Amino acid sequence: MSSSFRGATAIVGVGQTPHYKRGTSGEPELRLCLRAIEAACTDAGIAPQDIDGFVSYGSERNDGQRLMPALGTKEMRYAGLVWGHGGGIPGALNIAAGAIITGQADTVVVYRAMSEYDSPRVQLAVSQSDTAAQYLVNGLDAPAQMCAMRSQRLVEALGVPASTFRAMAQASYFHAQQNPDANGYGTDLTDEKYESSRWVSEPYRLFDCSRENDAAVAVILVSAERAADLAQKPAYVLSAPMGSAHGWGAREENHEPYWSAGFESVARRLWAESGYGPSDVDVSQIYENMTGMGVSALIDHGFCTPQNAAEVITVDNLTVPGGRLPINTSGGNLAEGFIHGMGLVTEAVRQIRGQSVNQVAGAALSLMTGGPGDTLVSSALLGSEDTL
């Protein structure tokens, strides 16, 4: 496999603030963002002023220009934003890595910060006011409602049982019980508790939907060469493709396949570039804005098919220590907290380092899939040195 991208960079530092219930952090976004970046620098053993590249995604407002005075940035050499929403998270790793590989920057931070303290309702900040008239006119505002129609199709037309949605939620809550910082810590999501929770937009109940938080996350990338000399065990970026297939993009519910999370083309490139396949992956962080979209993402990446989804997507199989497909091991967007999905990147790195609260023994290949169903999506496969 001739790829100048594969394994050429690594994530060497991660930092994040606590997950505050939205509107309660008492801190502006910029301040939370700086806290996360400083923490990531400390973790990596890198001086904040040495960061020379700034990359984010979606509607992130805290551009590098605003961060550099407080970081003491010596020289900003690179800045970029991946279009879309949560679909672009691994894509942000992609362009950060590209900048390093091509010599445009040496130390790139990828980050996301959200706070209702000084920002609009987080849900609006995430959707960045780009909702087409056709939705709002007909009573559709939130991603939960739009994704609900796609998941309804998955259940009713493709025959994937809704029990898979419950399993996604319960696996996340199960893992959150080992994570005191998780919003779902202390919540035992029994079948009864799930089934009796109120509907949001059918087929989604309350526990199928992620919750927004005031919080910030940052990760730092450098070249593989430099990574070897730093404090932490490197999480090498084996592949982080982004994009959309023909028939996808901004199509206002006219995309194909309708039930999909949109990863078919990205997953194909992910496996081709990394040289690995779904059966090789040790642990996965699956962005689940809503449970059903996480199920579609698993299908898109080849972990199961619509036909056998019910056998594969069970609580036992999705959880540590016994499951063969452990996902969202810190609690995920559903039960840990929602920093526009960015918390899943730090957990994917912790698994490589052996630092997860639900550690998969010997985890060497760690997958993170971006926001499902977005008009642009991306996925990242991280690996330990042995996987290079």
Next chain:
Amino acid sequence: MAYSFAEHRISGGIGADSRYWESLEEGAFRLPRCSGCGVWMWPALYRCGECGSWEQDWPEVDPVGTVYSWTRSWYAFDRTRERASSVPYVVVLAEIPQAGGARVLGALAGPEDGLRIGAPVYGTIEPPAAISQGYPSIRWRIGVREPASGDGQ
């Protein structure tokens, strides 16, 4: 004609669909088709991705199709808070065979009996209203339209 929707313009989508909303306000359901190669396109586009033409026709389409998917919402989110008194309400994504399978959103009107993917639906046009953000709208009804209200296809 001064259009209500133009006074309440929602930006954020592709934005090539003004003719759709104008037509609904005039009482007609029209969908775009490429003047060059004849492919139906929805949402409306400025340029045909198939043949490169910048011209579209907007033929009137009989609003008859089937339920492609649906959701019943139990909460009125911020930007659609005008729906609060309608909760729970159903939104249908209707597939229109006459327009190349274009899928068009609309709130459900009338009884929910028989609501399922594949169920036949037909549309009725509502004038601009607060509940639809000052836009006109098409509402889908389950069943086959009786001949008295139209001549079908």
